[in-house]
Amino acid sequence: MRRTPRIRRDSEPRIRPQVVAHRGSSHETPEHTLTAYERALDEGAEALECDVRLTADGHLVCVHDRDLRRTAATPGLVSTMNLAELDELDFASWKSPWAELDDEAPDRDPETGKVLTLRKLLEMVADYDRHVELAIETKHPTRYGGLVERRLVDTLDDFGWDGTGSPARIMSFSLNAMNRMRKLAPELDVVMLVEKAHHWPVLRPLVGDDWIIGPGIKELREHPGLGRHLVKAGREIHVWTVNTADDLEVCLDLGVTAVISDRPAYILELLGG
Template sequence: MPHASPIVDAPLLAHRGASLYAPENTLQAVQRAAEMGAKWIETDVQLTADDELVIIHDLELDRTTNGSGFVAHHTLDEIRDLDAGSWFGHGFGHCKVPTLEEFIGCVVDNGLNLQLELKELAGREYHLSDRACDALAELWPFGERKLFVSGFSARCMRRIAEKMPDVPRAIALICVPDDPDAYAEEHGVQIIHVQDKFVDDEALEIVRASATEFGVATVNDPLRAKYLLRSGVESVLTDDPLLLERGHLQAVDQIA
């Protein structure tokens, strides 16, 4: 049941920026995505040891920086000293882990909309949610750019609903629920994101019958993206902002 006016008003969200072309969740990945025509950026936020908000996906530093250990065990200054780009390729050694403030500034300056995913530590969901809400209230240009907050934690989503009820929310799941609309109502969300590997034809039948908006992650094959978008999914998260162009689909109306 595709929505006439979905919250995500474009078929693609740039997953951690243009992460096929630049180190994920860096300002360089945001800028590259904008240059490639992206309308939406997805990113991940979590807390440092000194209670600062930084943009990084993994709970540990090892994969995407030259650091080691948990993000939550390091201060902002320690994380800012790390190289967040050389792992990706030559010429990216200058990339740093951005703060949420820096990231939002880059998103807004490039005319983009934002999906902010909360990377919570179990047991501290409310603290991360509260800090994120306070930062968004201060930094986000409401009324000018679109925003929704997402996460795997239902506790986080319920807290966001309490603190910022007018901001849309998405719950990240593995599979399509048997009753998506009841699931969305139970957890106070408007969007459900699911993993592509678990989206088969039976799941897509449920999606089409649902009034809830759906996104699928992570899709880097243009034919697969086209199939999902024609089968009731409103948007896909991709590492490649040029995905539909590579599939010879220049506009949303060419998908149907």
């Protein structure tokens, strides 16, 4: 669904932003695991954020890093491995490396630490008993280039989510990726992520008027002019990664419409539930 950019006037009440779980409830649980997303939904998150990469045999998986050193203790690259190979790895133990030495720690189901496919995450959202949105980030650069977006649109099409009314929006730091998405699925919302404040003047003439802009909270803090320029231009703003009360205050002052957080329960508490 397309959103109409607007400017929030100082006299208006502050907007209550959508709370988006960043890689699930990833402050407490291993990122991008089914457990992290189930916990986020239990905590009341209104949307789920995930990163997607393409495996060597063409599956979209929810993994942030191009290699697996941090989250699966292996030097392998996601793009060179088949889904079956990834499925043999443990994507959860890194979060609590000493858990096996804790006699009081609950037993963990090894299935919850397996690699999560985007399809499985979409199935969970489709079956959930309330409306949940998705913020899906395509990671670039990658050896597969635009195939990532094409596979993503095909997967969303399987759920009937590639057009108007879709709960999904697509994000990337890659301008080329966002342009591809607009050609492949023109009715889907896109979020142009902005890594550095000084990138915005370059991007500004290149992005569509109805594109959502996604700056990081660090840049908004260190370069307050960025937020002022986005608000003055009437841009809808989604901010990552908002984890503290001070972070949230910056977002509320700007009138952002979505905050992406590792701590969705805490942010919801600050917002009053």
